[in-house]
Amino acid sequence: MLSKRVSVMRAGLRGGSALAAMMMVMGTAMAQTDEPEAIDGGEGIVVTGSRIPRPDVDSNSPVNVIGVDEIKQTGTVETEQLLNSLPQAVAGAGAQSNSGNGSATVNLRNLGAARTLVLQNGRRIVGASQDGVVDINMIPTAMIERIEVVTGGASAVYGSDAMAGVVNFVTKTNFQGMEIGAQYGISDEGDANRYNIDFTVGGNFADGRGNIVFNGNYYDREMVKGAARDHASLFLVDAVQNGKGVLVPGGNGVTPQGTIFSPALVGKVDQFGNTIGTAGIFFAQEGWRAYKTSDGFNDRPYTNLQMPLKRWSAALTSHYDVTDNITAFFEGNYVRSELNSTLGAVPMSSSGFLPNFQFDLRNPYLAPSLRTFLSTHLDGDGDNLISININRRLLDFGSRTDDQTREFGRFVAGLKGGLTDKLNWEVFYNQGHVRITDVQGGGVLIDNFANAFLTNPNNPYDCLTTDVRCVTINPFGFMSMTKEMRDYIYTDLTNITVLDQKQAGASITGTLFSLPAGNVGISVGAEYRKESSTFTPDQLYIQGKALSRSAGIQRTGGSFDVKELYGELVVPILADMPFAQLLTFEGGIRYSDYSTAGGVTSWKAGGEYSPVKGVKFRGLYQRAVRAPNVVELFSGATNTAPQATDFCNASGANRTAAERTFCMTSLGVPSSVIDVFQQENVQIRAITGGNPALQEETSDTWSIGAVFRPAAVPNLQFTIDYYNIKIDGAIAAFGGGLQSVITACRANLSMSNIFCQPLTKRSSDGQLYDVPLLNANIASMETSGVDFRLDYRYQTNTFGSFSYYLAGSYLIKSVVQSSPIVAAVDCAGYIGGGSCGNANPVWRFTQRLTWDVNDALQLSLRHRFIGSTKDGRIAAAKASGAATPLLAVPSTGQISYFDLSASYAIDKTLSIYGTIDNLGDHNPPFQLYERDTFDAIGRRFTIGFRKQF
Structure with missing residues (x-):
């Protein structure tokens, strides 16, 4: 019955699309007129970028405005989709994210969502997480009048967090x-x-x-899960065959069948004559044997596409x-x-969470031949207890679940009025509160997991522990655990996050006095803001006794406040003179006194020059700051498991004699295993957390551009801007991440090297674990490029009016250096690969052509172009001077999405509309895509109506 309803609905939507196309053809008979309209409807739009009211294209910062018409034409109620279509924005979290807290975020210039300030009517919004990042879905789409986006540092105008720019929702x-x-x-x-x-x-x-x-x-x-799309269901990995990069079947090494590993087993032969490698022994249907790459678990179908x-x-x-x-x-x-x-079943690794894990060879579910094999090679003292790592994806539990409830509240109250006929004043109070309750299911009790492997010598089906609920576990093979086994090690966990924001401010804005060239604009004000939040994880997380979506999370709580004074000034110098239609200076300064980072100053200076009417040049230099947020300052120590390679591996790439000695004498790898030592997992547990000694980030931004409004072509407008943003002292995990720390230590094998010191955290058999990587002002970032936009409207006598816009960007550089001791990676034109994150195409643009017929019928076609991006591993190799990796899919290829929308006003009070997104039903580029940039769902239909009373 459901499939029948779906088929009928799809047929109806497709029929509606055909009707829209028919109406487009019929519309050629409509009347024509000679009267053109102004691009902005004759009224200037006040935009973000300055608190002094100025029209859109008169702003000295590159600005985009998403108006109510564009919002209606997209037919979306997910605001991030509007913003992600802007060339200046790299996709943040949203509907297609695989995991997270369900927030929708904005990431301007790919400098991180925490460096983009989100406002509502020019005032702050409480964040949806402890990093202060705003969930833009908290702003109802139906109430949005327009969205103003200014890119580049804007701290002098709006304060901290505005390093990449500002997004202001005007309701x-x-x-x-x-x-x-x-x-x-x-x-x-x-x-x-x-x-x-x-x-x-x-x-x-x-x-x-x-x-x-x-x-x-x-x-x-x-x-929608990955299993619903073929492109999201395959797990293929890169390999080299006959000197060429190819894709071969692969999978996650933590499998539902389970594996066991010990360095002492490497090179030994299983019961079928296969040599055991660093991935250990796999419990296949035919019996225990050496793990093969093809045994990997395909977790792709369990990921979230929507x-x-x-x-x-x-x-x-x-x-x-x-x-x-x-x-x-x-x-x-x-x-x-x-x-x-939901998320895939929890992966459990004894080496990651139980460094001194003991396996009892008297386990009754262990195959006799394997018992003998393990006893011979690992049980030297004959006590039936061996040190071994066991990995198992607990698919027996089913998928991990995440039931999250978020309550968001915010109010603003204030007074405003006229101080004089040219100066206005305003005072306001702004308060926001968020409470998030997150219930995570499908977790495992770590101690109980360990208990279930130690058997009672008198009855091997019972545990050695006195806990009567415990039964000896059977982890050998697919879905091998009984309900009693699952119940003993299963758990749910609950985390609670509370965030509060309080802000008060007062300002005076308007015309200070007049000069021969025009009015001197001014805005001065003072603000006070306090941010506080607490994150209280489940006690089992705090005690390190459970694993689910996280492990070993600690409580985070803290607050800071800031007192600020700011001022802006716009001074017209020349006007209406030969070769000086307009010359104006703009300046601004803000002093902020943080209870954590202390006093910081941000400022801006620039101006505009119009030699003749219709041509304007503009430029601006800005110093911006971002003070560390609560989570960066105060977050408790948290376990993560990044992928990294320990250079102490015996079979590691070109391990030198000096490295062998250093690993043994200084880093804690026992001499007894140094020649066979292998890390047990591709992921190594690290500890990340806050640092109250953090200082502010600083950035320098400059932009120069031009605006053209040729008189010969009415209703045509073209803007072009070059921008350059450089951030120093960016906050990141110590060393830029675990692999960077390992690489930096390898470059200077000395315990006086601060990057070697964390690598001494090892288990008794030499395995790295809990490597401390607390936050530091250690990274730098730089991006530059060119933005351009073309707008044109044409009114006809017969065919109604046509409007067109093209908004694009050309990315010159996007450099990230995670710490001073690692190579800087330029990610312009790259995607992923461990270094470059979201897609950074060199060329990107959105264009839209809209046809309005007698203010009743509107048809619109949007084209979103995403240029080709190469695999980020190529960028990393280029930065380090390494050989270019051989990859089967080295680039995404360019992607074009076409979206069609139509609306019809039945009368003055009722209109209907429909959209078709991804008209060509394009799949994302295989292997190289992240779900927030590329369309993972495919062609989508929307129908709706609006009725006024």
Whole structure:
């Protein structure tokens, strides 16, 4: 029955697409007129980038404005999709993220979401996590008037966090009447359902002196797993055959069948005559044998292609003219989100979590031939207890679950008015609160896991422990554990996060006085802000007794406050003179006194020059700062498991005699195993955490550009800007990560080398574990490129009006240096590979052509272009001087997505609309894609309506 309904719906949506195409053809008979319209409708738009009101293209920072028309044409209620289509934005977290807290974030210039400041009506929003990053889904789409995006440092204007830029959501403040909207979306495969209902009502009161607007929203998004798409279900790995890069079947080494490993077994022969390698012994259906690459577990079908989400929200805005010169205003938001997602079964490794793990050879489920084999090679003292590593993905539990509830509340209250006829004042108070309850299922009790491997000599089916619930475990083979075994080692865990933000501010803005060339604009103000948060993990996490989505998490709690003074000035120097239509200076400064980082200063200076009407050149230099956030300062020690290679490996790449000696005499690898030593897992447990001694990050940004409005072509506008952003003292894990630390130690084998000192944390058999990598001001970043935008509108007599825009970027460099002792990697034109993260195409643009017919029918086609990107491993090799790796899929190839939308106003109060996203049903590039940049779902259809009363 369900499949029948889906088929009918898909047929209807496809029919609607055909109807839209037919209407496009029929529209050629419409009338034509000669009257052109102004691009901005005749009114300037005040944008982020300065607190002094200025029109869009008059801003000296590169700015993009996403208007209400663009929001309607995309038909999306996921705001990150609007922002991710901007060439200046690299995809942040969103609907297609595999894991996380369900937030949608913005990442301008690929400098990290924590370096992009998100505002609502020019004021801060409480973060959705302890790093202060805002979940932009907390802002109801139906209430958005426009989204203003300024790229480059803006700390002098808005304070810390604005190193990459600012995204400001401007919401509706005057609305009269009632509007109901609803939409439904589905993919071409009949899944990925989306439901959205909006209700907005507003009106004036007190004889027009006040206005109040209320919006309610419900949104429901269905989960889609990797198993639903062929491109997401394969697990292939790179290999070299006959001197060529090829893809071969692979998988995760932690398998549901289980493996065991000891360095002493390397080189030995299994019962089938196979030589045992560093991956150990695998419990195959035919019996125990040496692990093969093809035995790896395919975890791809268990990943998330679309995260599920249910969201209820309510928003209220109001203003009231207390007197002719004083207006009171209020904004309030409440959002409740529920995320019920799954992740692959928990991977358990005894070496990672039980360094002194003992395996009892009297386990009754152990094959007799393997018992003899292990006893011969590992049980030298004959006590039946051996030191061995056991790896098993506990698919017996099923998938890990994550049931998360987030409650978000925020209100702003204030007064504003006129100080003089040219100066305005404002005071406000802003408070936000978030509480996140995260229940994680599918975890394993670490101590119980260990207990279940020590058997009672009198009855090997019972455990040695006196805990009556414990039964000897059977980890040998696929789905081999009974309910009693699972119940003893299974657990759920609950983490709670609470975040609070308080902000108060006062400002004076407007015209200070007039000069012959124009008005001198000024904005001065003071602000106070306090950020506080606590993260309380489950006690089992704190005690290191459980493993699920994390392990060994510690409580994080802390707060900081900041007092700030700022000022901006715009001074017109020349105007309406030969070869000087306009010459203006712009400057700004902000002093911030943090309770943690101390006093910091950010500033900006620049200006604009228009030699003739229709041509303007602009430039700006900015010093920006970002103070460390709560999690960077105060986070408790947390276990992570990054992939890294220990150079102490006996079969490691070109291990030298000096390295062998250093590993044995200084790093703690026992001499008895130094010649056969192998790390047991590709992942090595490390400890990350906060550092209260952190200082602020600093950046220098400069941009230069031009704006063209040729009089010969009315309604044409073109902007182009070059930008350069450099960040020093960027906060990152010590050494830039575990592999970087290992590499830095290898370059200077001395215990006076600070990067060798953490590598002494080893188990009794020499395995690295719990390597301390606390935060430090150690990294640097630099990015530069060119942004461009073209807008044009043309009105005809017969065919209605046509509008077109093209917004693009050319990326010159995107350099990341995780610490001073590692090579800087330029990720411009690269993706992933352990160094480059999200896609960084050199060329990227979005263009849209829209046809309006008599203000009733609108048809629009959007084209999103993502240039080709190479595998980040190539960039890393280039940076270090290593040979270019042989890869079967070295690049993504360029991707073009086309999105079609149509809307029709049945009358003045009712309109219907539909969209088709990814019209060509393009799959993401195989092997090289991350889910937030490329479309992992495929062709999607949306239909909806809006009704006004």
